[in-house]
Amino acid sequence: MVQGLSTATPPRSPNCNPHAERFIRSVREECTDRILLYNRGHTERILRDYAEHFNAHRPHQGRNQHAPHDDPGVVPLPAPRVERRQAVACLISEYRQAS
Template sequence: MPPRSPNCNPHAERFIRSIREECANRLLIFDRGHAEKLLHQYTRHFNSHRPHQSRNQLAPLDDPNVIPLPTARIERRPAVAGLINEYHRAG
């Protein structure tokens, strides 16, 4: 990143870096439709399941006022063409 560049958006750049590292660099993308489908799936995962350090390990769509109760069983579900795993309470 160039120093003192007024047009840089660090949030967008971080999101694009995450997409590249966790998704795009690990797949062979066939066409624009395939790319759009993967980006849509990754965006859903990023906003609803992926923990963020700046939010105390909560996803952006998580309610910080809700305290999760411990569960006995957790189920794993593959996401984004099987590249990422999402974990949910079983039941």
């Protein structure tokens, strides 16, 4: 690190970390703007559920519609049946292959 330079993000600079800004925008649009949060514990549980959904199930355009935890080398076979599961306090529906 160069002496005298700070690694902190400057205030009011939304383009310094676009990945964090995009995640925060997604959380607000898909989650927290649609639910009444009661207290800190409830908020933490909702955000933890959303982060799990975001990383394990939600398709991302930059990853060719794969979730971040998906293996891009695996090509899924067409499923004969699809199961729906409610996630993040029933705000989001997740779909999976039925086993």
